[in-house]
Amino acid sequence: MLKNKKLPSVEEIKDLKGKVVLLRASLNVPVENGKVVNQFRIMHAMPTINFLRQAGAKTVMIGHIGRDPEETLKPVYDVLSTLFEAKWCDKTVGEKVTSAISELAEGELLLLENLRQDSREKSNDETFAKELADLAEIYVNDAFDAAHREQASLVGIPKFIPSYFGLNFLNEYSELSKAMTPQEPSLFIIGGAKFETKLPLIEKYARTYSKVMIGGALANDMFKAKGHEIGQSLVSDIDLRETEVLSHSNILLPVDVTVKGDDGVRVTEPDTVMSHEAILDIGPRTVALIKEEASKAKSILWNGPMGNYENGYNTGTEGVAVAISEADSHTIIGGGDTVAAIETLAIEDKFDFISIAGGAMLIYLESGTLPAIEAVVEAE
Ligand code: ADP
Numbered sequence: 435m436l437k438n439k440k441l442p443s444v445e446e447i448k449d450l451k452g453k454v455v456l457l458r459a460s461l462n463v464p465v466e467n468g469k470v471v472n473q474f475r476i477m478h479a480m481p482t483i484n485f486l487r488q489a490g491a492k493t494v495m496i497g498h499i500g501r502d503p504e505e506t507l508k509p510v511y512d513v514l515s516t517l518f519e520a521k522w523c524d525k526t527v528g529e530k531v532t533s534a535i536s537e538l539a540e541g542e543l544l545l546l547e548n549l550r551q552d553s554r555e556k557s558n559d560e561t562f563a564k565e566l567a568d569l570a571e572i573y574v575n576d577a578f579d580a581a582h583r584e585q586a587s588l589v590g591i592p593k594f595i596p597s598y599f600g601l602n603f604l605n606e607y608s609e610l611s612k613a614m615t616p617q618e619p620s621l622f623i624i625g626g627a628k629f630e631t632k633l634p635l636i637e638k639y640a641r642t643y644s645k646v647m648i649g650g651a652l653a654n655d656m657f658k659a660k661g662h663e664i665g666q667s668l669v670s671d672i673d674l675r676e677t678e679v680l681s682h683s684n685i686l687l688p689v690d691v692t693v694k695g696d697d698g699v700r701v702t703e704p705d706t707v708m709s710h711e712a713i714l715d716i717g718p719r720t721v722a723l724i725k726e727e728a729s730k731a732k733s734i735l736w737n738g739p740m741g742n743y744e745n746g747y748n749t750g751t752e753g754v755a756v757a758i759s760e761a762d763s764h765t766i767i768g769g770g771d772t773v774a775a776i777e778t779l780a781i782e783d784k785f786d787f788i789s790i791a792g793g794a795m796l797i798y799l800e801s802g803t804l805p806a807i808e809a810v811v812e813a814e
């Protein structure tokens with residue numbers, strides 16, 4: 435398995451002037467009423483876009499948006515149009531696309547429609563990958579956050595044309611690599627839900643990091659395995675008593691929790707939750723504990739919210755965000771919900787690195803590679 439290998443960079447491509455480059459970007463932004471409501475990902479795509487434009491390439495940009503295959507990338511085009519003179523085509527492959535590409539001048543960019551409008555994208559169909567590859571001479575993958583998906587535009591295209599990675603991709607790759615070898619003492623904080631998807635990562639990082647704090651709904655599974663009453667709390671599809679995760683002495687759990695029951699919300703110890711209550715956040719003593727651990731750590735890695743923050747139980751997550759932002763350590767954070775909390779607080783610049791990847795970040799941290807990376811390395 436490949437680890438911390440130097441990946442081929444868009445900056446190494448010779449004579450980009452006039453070449454047609456297929457740029458797989460990360461354009462999966464939230465849209466409401468036809469308008470992009472958060473441009474975070476588009477801004478991360480700009481360094482590679484600008485690099486290709488300045489080098490005189492003819493850039494054909496592709497990406498996906500949303501879960502509904504009907505969704506359109508047109509709102510993303512509208513944002514790009516405010517930044518530079520971009521072009522738009524409402525198809526992903528075919529004659530209309532090839533003719534739009536033939537009209538591109540050096541340094542221009544054409545955005546194609548949501549790849550998922552063609553079902554062959556998600557089914558990783560090789561003929562779809564070939565049709566996309568045939569549009570261009572060179573492929574550049576800049577979509578780190580999608581690199582864990584075995585889909586045509588991510589793992590299929592490198593079989594057909596010379597392939598490279600974009601600047602956002604390479605930045606994610608090298609910054610997250612640092613999290614794999616933290617400086618001691620180190621602190622890994624993991625929250626969110628779905629323990630079954632995070633167990634291998636937690637097991638691995640319990641051996642790599644000095645301390646691992648488990649918060650969010652993940653802590654509920656730990657409390658349950660320890661035999662505590664957790665009432666109506668959200669739990670995962672896993673029985674942790676059948677795993678070794680309880681045996682790690684460096685795993686920390688919340689020392690207090692915010693629970694909601696028939697008679698309102700209260701803060702209590704994790705072993706005094708009542709059967710009608712649900713744990714929805716960590717409590718203030720746990721935030722203080724994390725703040726203390728963060729102040730001692732040289733490296734901090736955080737992914738996943740500490741509570742059900744989108745429904746108002748955001749005190750724990752925001753408290754942890756502030757505590758980490760104030761720590762004098764190397765700080766790496768990621769995950770959609772975690773990043774959203776930080777944006778609300780407008781403290782983005784107080785972290786060493788914010789990953790725009792969620793699932794891909796976790797899989798990369800766990801395995802040191804991703805299918806889209808392997809696809810390019812294998813084709814080399
Ligand atoms: P991320 O999206 O950051 O990668 P996950 O998808 O694993 O993380 O989990 C995030 C979800 O977990 C959020 O919807 C959040 O509300 C939920 N969550 C976290 N803690 C709790 C809790 N104690 N009770 C219910 N939901 C929770």
Ligand code: MG
Pocket residue numbers: 770771792
């Ligand atoms: Mg999520």
